[in-house]
Amino acid sequence: MQVQDVLLSPAFRLLAVSIGSALVANCLTLLFRPALIGRGGERAVRLALARLGLPALHDMVLADALGHTQIDHLVRTTQGIVVIETKMFSGWITGTLYSAGWTQHLAGGRIRHRFQNPVRQNHRHCKAVEAAIIGLTVPVHGRILSAGRARFCKALEVVPIPVSALGQLVMDSPWMARVDSGELEAAWTRLETLARRTPQLRRLHRLEVRARPTPELVLTERMAWALLPVGALSLAVGLVPMLLCG
Numbered sequence: 001m002q003v004q005d006v007l008l009s010p011a012f013r014l015l016a017v018s019i020g021s022a023l024v025a026n027c028l029t030l031l032f033r034p035a036l037i038g039r040g041g042e043r044a045v046r047l048a049l050a051r052l053g054l055p056a057l058h059d060m061v062l063a064d065a066l067g068h069t070q071i072d073h074l075v076r077t078t079q080g081i082v083v084i085e086t087k088m089f090s091g092w093i094t095g096t097l098y099s100a101g102w103t104q105h106l107a108g109g110r111i112r113h114r115f116q117n118p119v120r121q122n123h124r125h126c127k128a129v130e131a132a133i134i135g136l137t138v139p140v141h142g143r144i145l146s147a148g149r150a151r152f153c154k155a156l157e158v159v160p161i162p163v164s165a166l167g168q169l170v171m172d173s174p175w176m177a178r179v180d181s182g183e184l185e186a187a188w189t190r191l192e193t194l195a196r197r198t199p200q201l202r203r204l205h206r207l208e209v210r211a212r213p214t215p216e217l218v219l220t221e222r223m224a225w226a227l228l229p230v231g232a233l234s235l236a237v238g239l240v241p242m243l244l245c246g
Helices: 003-008 010-052 118-132 163-170 181-195 198-211 215-245
Strands: 056-064 067-077 080-087 092-094 101-106 111-116 140-146 160-162
Touching (some): 010 163, 067 118, 067 181, 080 181, 140 163
């Protein structure tokens, strides 16, 4: 059998389509799925906060000492401002409260993905909020919310709070004092004013994020972009003869 006959055979074309579609699907997943999943988690928290009836600001960008930082949710409570970092975790998560990064284990531990410790990440957010309301005696509390189905190691199991416990997170706690209502109103008004600048600051924030990507992210994106044309070519090899031959 000649090479041309092999390339035009139904079995080869089917194999090419299968390999190409798998490569394209996996590359697109690596490139775009994290952002889509993150937005899904933030949407779930936004709806939960709306049901609680608490004033909240979402997806806000603030300037800080390092440039610009994006905050998932700010919630106004009688005991201060709660800064929420939402993570759509899955798999098994390991790390410590103070480590630079946490590790996500998938597929029975065969796949590992290291990401920035969200406690540290949210610490920067809290500092940005404190700087924004400087001069006002309003406490700023940082919280990590898990909107996924991940399981956490013993060192982390009390750190991320599930969305189902959001009400307990933002409602009044008996051991925390209430904030002066005038100070709280002034702080929230200032934050609302700054939130209106988010559309202008978002582009600057994105440029800063792209300028300092993590090594893991760089490797993943390079691999995905390198394999994407291979998958597209494989799809073309399998589909074009089918279309031409009817």
